[in-house]
Amino acid sequence: MPTKHTAMLVILDGLGDRACKDLKGVTPLQAAKTPTFDKLALEGQTGLMDVIGPGITPGSDAAHLALFGYDPIATYPGRGPLEALGAGLASKPGDVAFRANFATVDTELRVIDRRAGRDFTNEEHRALEEALAGIEIDGVKVHFTATSQHRGAVVFEGPGLSGEVTDTDPHETGEIILNSKALTSEAQKTAKIVNSLTKIAHERLKDIRVNKNRIERGLPAANIILLRGPGQHKKMPTLSERYGIKSAALAGGSLYIGTAKYVGMEHVKVKGQTGTIDTNFEGIAERAIECVQGDYDYVFIHVKATDNASHDGNAQEKVLAIERTDMMVQKIIDAVGDKLVIAVSGDHTTPIEIGEHTCDPVPVLLWSSFIRPDDVRAFSEFDCAHGVLKMIIGQDLMPLLLGYAGHIPKLGA
Amino acid sequence: MPTKHTAMLVILDGLGDRACKDLKGVTPLQAAKTPTFDKLALEGQTGLMDVIGPGITPGSDAAHLALFGYDPIATYPGRGPLEALGAGLASKPGDVAFRANFATVDTELRVIDRRAGRDFTNEEHRALEEALAGIEIDGVKVHFTATSQHRGAVVFEGPGLSGEVTDTDPHETGEIILNSKALTSEAQKTAKIVNSLTKIAHERLKDIRVNKNRIERGLPAANIILLRGPGQHKKMPTLSERYGIKSAALAGGSLYIGTAKYVGMEHVKVKGQTGTIDTNFEGIAERAIECVQGDYDYVFIHVKATDNASHDGNAQEKVLAIERTDMMVQKIIDAVGDKLVIAVSGDHTTPIEIGEHTCDPVPVLLWSSFIRPDDVRAFSEFDCAHGVLKMIIGQDLMPLLLGYAGHIPKLGA
Numbered sequence: 001m002p003t004k005h006t007a008m009l010v011i012l013d014g015l016g017d018r019a020c021k022d023l024k025g026v027t028p029l030q031a032a033k034t035p036t037f038d039k040l041a042l043e044g045q046t047g048l049m050d051v052i053g054p055g056i057t058p059g060s061d062a063a064h065l066a067l068f069g070y071d072p073i074a075t076y077p078g079r080g081p082l083e084a085l086g087a088g089l090a091s092k093p094g095d096v097a098f099r100a101n102f103a104t105v106d107t108e109l110r111v112i113d114r115r116a117g118r119d120f121t122n123e124e125h126r127a128l129e130e131a132l133a134g135i136e137i138d139g140v141k142v143h144f145t146a147t148s149q150h151r152g153a154v155v156f157e158g159p160g161l162s163g164e165v166t167d168t169d170p171h172e173t174g175e176i177i178l179n180s181k182a183l184t185s186e187a188q189k190t191a192k193i194v195n196s197l198t199k200i201a202h203e204r205l206k207d208i209r210v211n212k213n214r215i216e217r218g219l220p221a222a223n224i225i226l227l228r229g230p231g232q233h234k235k236m237p238t239l240s241e242r243y244g245i246k247s248a249a250l251a252g253g254s255l256y257i258g259t260a261k262y263v264g265m266e267h268v269k270v271k272g273q274t275g276t277i278d279t280n281f282e283g284i285a286e287r288a289i290e291c292v293q294g295d296y297d298y299v300f301i302h303v304k305a306t307d308n309a310s311h312d313g314n315a316q317e318k319v320l321a322i323e324r325t326d327m328m329v330q331k332i333i334d335a336v337g338d339k340l341v342i343a344v345s346g347d348h349t350t351p352i353e354i355g356e357h358t359c360d361p362v363p364v365l366l367w368s369s370f371i372r373p374d375d376v377r378a379f380s381e382f383d384c385a386h387g388v389l390k391m392i393i394g395q396d397l398m399p400l401l402l403g404y405a406g407h408i409p410k411l412g413a
Numbered sequence: 414m415p416t417k418h419t420a421m422l423v424i425l426d427g428l429g430d431r432a433c434k435d436l437k438g439v440t441p442l443q444a445a446k447t448p449t450f451d452k453l454a455l456e457g458q459t460g461l462m463d464v465i466g467p468g469i470t471p472g473s474d475a476a477h478l479a480l481f482g483y484d485p486i487a488t489y490p491g492r493g494p495l496e497a498l499g500a501g502l503a504s505k506p507g508d509v510a511f512r513a514n515f516a517t518v519d520t521e522l523r524v525i526d527r528r529a530g531r532d533f534t535n536e537e538h539r540a541l542e543e544a545l546a547g548i549e550i551d552g553v554k555v556h557f558t559a560t561s562q563h564r565g566a567v568v569f570e571g572p573g574l575s576g577e578v579t580d581t582d583p584h585e586t587g588e589i590i591l592n593s594k595a596l597t598s599e600a601q602k603t604a605k606i607v608n609s610l611t612k613i614a615h616e617r618l619k620d621i622r623v624n625k626n627r628i629e630r631g632l633p634a635a636n637i638i639l640l641r642g643p644g645q646h647k648k649m650p651t652l653s654e655r656y657g658i659k660s661a662a663l664a665g666g667s668l669y670i671g672t673a674k675y676v677g678m679e680h681v682k683v684k685g686q687t688g689t690i691d692t693n694f695e696g697i698a699e700r701a702i703e704c705v706q707g708d709y710d711y712v713f714i715h716v717k718a719t720d721n722a723s724h725d726g727n728a729q730e731k732v733l734a735i736e737r738t739d740m741m742v743q744k745i746i747d748a749v750g751d752k753l754v755i756a757v758s759g760d761h762t763t764p765i766e767i768g769e770h771t772c773d774p775v776p777v778l779l780w781s782s783f784i785r786p787d788d789v790r791a792f793s794e795f796d797c798a799h800g801v802l803k804m805i806i807g808q809d810l811m812p813l814l815l816g817y818a819g820h821i822p823k824l825g826a
Contacts, residue, residue: 046585048801052824054809055816059825072824079826255826357823359816360785381785385801 005368006292007245007401008299008332008342011067012325013060013256014307015346016362016381020353022315026305028352029363030380031315032322036330037344037365037379044367046376047389049397050359051348056392057359058166060307063347064259068239069398077262078163078231079255084153086258087145093235096161096190100144100152101169102128104223109177109202110222111170115150117214120199127210128222135200137193144225147254152334154197154227162187163232168198170226177224194227201225238264245297245407250284252276256302275304277317281324287330292336297407303328311352318352341368341405343397344379363395364389368404418781419705420658420814421712421745421755422480426669427720428759429775429794433497433766435728441719441765442776443793444728445735449743450757450778450792457780459789460802460808463772464761470772471807473720476760477672481652481713482811490675491576491644492668497566499671500558506648509574509603513557514582515541515564515635521613522590522637524583528563529635529743530627534753541635542625543655547579548613550606560667567610567640576645581611583639590637607640614638651677652711658820661704663697664715665689673713688717690730694737698744705749710820718739725761731765754781754818756794777802777810781817 017027051058051066052073061082062072080097091097102120104113120128125146129411135142140158147153164183170176182195202224205211211221239247249260252273261267270287272280284301291299305321329344345364348357363384374388393398402408430440464471464479465486474495475485493510504510515533518527533541538559548555553571560566577596583589592608615637618624624634652660654677662673665686674680684698685693697714705711718734742757758777761770776797787801805813815821 018783052814054805055812055814055821057816057823059823062825065825074826279803359813359821385787391801391803 003406004297005341005405006336007295007405007407008288008292008300008301009067009397009401010301010325010329010342010344011064011303012322012346013302013304014310014348014350015322015356016349017310017318018349018350018351018353018359018360020315022352023319027316027381029313029322030148030382032262032319032326034322034326034379036326036333038342038377039366040342040367041379041383042377043373044365044371045374045389046363046379046384046387047392048384049345049364049392049394050361051394055359055392057357058348059357060347061255061259063394064256065263066394067347067397068260068263069395070236070263071241071395075234075236077234079229080153080163080231081233082235082255082258082262084155084258085261086254086256087147087153089143089145089153089155090142091233093233094161095233096156096163097231097233098154098227099224099229100154102146102150102152103224103226104220104222105177105202105224110288111173111175111177111226114169114173115222117220118149120146120149120222123249124210124222125364126215127208128205130264131204131208132201132225135197135202137196138189140193142197150222152225154225156190156193160189161232162190163230165191165194165263167228167230168194171227171228177226198224209274213251223385233262239298240264243402243407245402246295247298247300248291248296249300249302250287251300251302252279253304256304260300270332275308277305277309277321278326279303279305281328285328289331289335292339297405298402306346307350310352311355313352313355315352338369341366341371341401343401346399361391363408364392366400366404371404416819417710418754418818419710419712419749419752420818420820421701421705421714421753422810422814423714423738423742423755423757424477424480424716425719425735425757425759426715426717426759427723427763427770428735429762429773430731431762431764431766431773433728433764435765436732440794441728441731443733443795445732445739447735447739447792449739449746451790453755453757453780454778454792454796455790456786457778457784458787458802459776459778459792459797459800460805461774461797462758462777462805462807463774464495464807465807466771470770471761472770473760474668474672476807477669478676480760480810481676482655482808483649483675484677484808488647488649490647491790492642493566493576493644494646495668495671495675496642497568497671498674499667499669500566501562502556502558502566502568502585504646506646507574508646509569509576510644510646511567511640512642513567514639514641515559515563515565516637516639517633517635518590518637524586524588524590524639526633527582527584527586527639530633531562533559533562533635533760537627537635540621541618544617544621545614545638550609550613551602553606555610558602563635565638565712567638569603571605573602575603576643576660577668578604578607578639578643579637582608582641584641590639593640611637643747646675653677656815657818658710658815659708660711660713661709662712662713662715663700665692666717669717677714678713687785688721690718690722690734690737692716692718693743694741698741701745702748705752710818711815719759720763723765724768726765726768729766754779754784754814756814758810774804777805779813779817784817
């Protein structure tokens with residue numbers, strides 16, 4: 001086995017783009033000044049990547065499962081478990097999770113405000129969590145956490161659960177809260193528990209002090225939780241079980257934290273890491289360097305600002321987010337480049353002019369001090385089309401990174 | 414989801430070729446003047462395509478299943494169901510079909526003429542069909558249609574059928590018609606029904622007026638049908654079920670019509686569309702434009718003349734067929750180019766100098782007004798080798814077309 005290196009994956013969310021009128025017909029990645037990425041492309045290998053597969057438009061969560069080396073269709077658990085893990089709840093194979101909203105209902109459980117006024121203080125969050133703590137229904141434990149504003153997540157822990165149930169959230173005001181329905185016969189127990197939780201939550205929440213205080217202040221009471229996006233945590237090997245590696249995720253958005261945790265990564269917190277252009281790039285670089293200098297075998301860094309700019313149609317901000325990430329990577333290379341095998345890519349294409357994910361492949365670069373370089377000298381959607389990696393799929397990237405980094409044992413003798 | 418476009422697939426049958434002496438060492442596609450294809454290559458993406466897989470020589474029917482996005486091995490039903498659908502018979506999952514020949518047998522069922530003289534009038538076809546109408550054996554309905562000359566097709570409709578049976582056609586004169594044999598124990602019922610049909614058909618046909626008239630005119634009687642190419646219509650989702658799309662097939666040859674119908678396409682008839690160089694290219698363009706302007710999400714156009722020229726070793730005619738198709742596509746682009754994602758390719762290679770299908774990959778181009786172009790400036794077997802699509806397989810093409818056209822939902826969130 002060669003010397004072990006740390007594998008590092010830097011994902012600029014929604015990095016891929018198309019010719020952009022605001023940038024005189026080039027892509028944000030072409031327009032951005034990226035001396036670091038270009039040097040890594042020059043010294044390393046490049047290619048294009050269909051993150052899920054040809055023609056398939058990736059959602060960010062499924063895309064990340066693929067980038068982490070997992071079959072994104074077979075292992076995708078639905079949004080609930082990923083959001084729950086991202087919100088800090090524990091979840092393990094077999095558990096079922098939902099995204100949750102605090103809402104306001106009348107005595108007939110008709111939804112008056114789907115977000116119960118939207119704004120909550122930390123104290124209110126803690127009080128509402130406490131009111132919902134310790135619920136157990138038919139041998140199934142219910143774990144709830146509030147996240148931001150009216151949002152939260154619920155994990156059901158216990159035997160015989162199924163994710164094949166429907167939302168209780170009617171998704172419209174004026175409607176009575178929905179009965180969760182079982183989509184398979186195996187899911188009937190789960191639907192029953194979910195519907196019991198609706199009643200129990202209402203009972204526990206409707207008269208508590210925090211809601212009385214809200215009503216006194218003219219705010220809607222958070223007297224129910226609405227559940228949506230159900231999913232069951234699948235039985236699958238973690239990264240540690242598959243490869244024997246210790247892995248770290250540096251991400252700001254809860255969906256990315258959750259997806260990383262779902263495959264067994266540890267969330268390494270960075271003060272000021274957010275999903276915006278003002279995220280703490282310096283701090284991320286510093287923590288990433290510490291991870292490499294420590295005993296992490298794999299470090300995942302997620303930058304969300306590129307995708308936000310795309311959804312907003314803001315080409316200049318996407319360029320800026322790319323340039324700041326380029327500088328962040330330079331800082332990491334300067335400190336620990338000799339210890340790294342690093343890949344830089346996106347999880348999908350989000351063209352500025354479309355504002356939505358599309359199926360176009362993303363550029364990818366793979367660098368280490370020892371890798372055989374190809375002839376590509378710049379990092380862009382067009383340059384990478386000439387790279388030696390040709391066209392890979394997302395699931396190929398993890399084995400490439402870990403293989404070059406010396407973390408995949410020889411197959412055979 | 415981005416704006417929806419219509420996906421269009423133009424297949425020039427047997428398009429791929431090798432260096433051809435009659436064309437001073439270039440391929441027909443290189444020799445042909447193709448300003449439209451070259452412009453689409455310049456503005457779009459190109460590559461090579463192993464329609465089935467590396468080294469596998471595609472039959473036209475299996476090739477088209479792959480081009481329509483289906484696993485050509487798992488979903489290939491044998492020739493019978495495809496020919497039966499192409500002949501206008503209904504067929505659904507579970508049904509078993511054969512290609513059929515009218516033939517002449519003596520009283521011992523020894524084959525005297527495998528084609529019963531080959532030529533039949535429309536009136537004779539109708540009379541023979543009528544004689545074979547309404548047959549039901551052991552709860553299985555038998556549907557027969559005559560097609561051209563001595564040819565026809567049979568569909569068996571009912572429970573418990575299997576395609577794992579042998580031909581009744583001895584494929585030689587002087588031989589007694591064969592007993593169909595079951596190749597698996599599940600197929601015994603089907604073999605029995607097939608053998609009953611041989612006897613019933615002979616009983617019904619031997620003394621009918623149309624045959625008496627043929628004998629009086631010195632022509633062989635069509636007093637039996639010989640069956641070959643058995644196959645069972647597989648259980649598989651149609652294009653509509655897989656993708657929620659409405660799809661149209663503009664094809665002249667019955668095998669292509671049948672294969673398109675097998676995956677759930679609607680056959681849109683074009684007056685004068687045939688399998689020859691004299692097919693109505695203008696009319697095909699006009700109907701294709703109407704389909705795009707109407708509510709079709711996917712339009713398949715099949716041009717057979719290229720393959721016929723290849724099988725005949727006629728390089729000049731293959732060049733001409735390519736040039737006429739190029740002009741046809743220009744007409745479509747002029748009218749509805751902004752609404753399209755279009756792919757142009759072949760279903761296999763048929764080198765002029767071989768006159769048979771070979772395993773060489775085919776060139777493919779993918780164009781839309783918004784697609785990221787590669788550096789290729791001409792459409793040929795050699796130019797496309799440098800394209801950004803690299804080497805795809807046939808099954809990749811449908812997702813690429815439908816993905817860029819906005820007909821495949823995002824996977825995940």
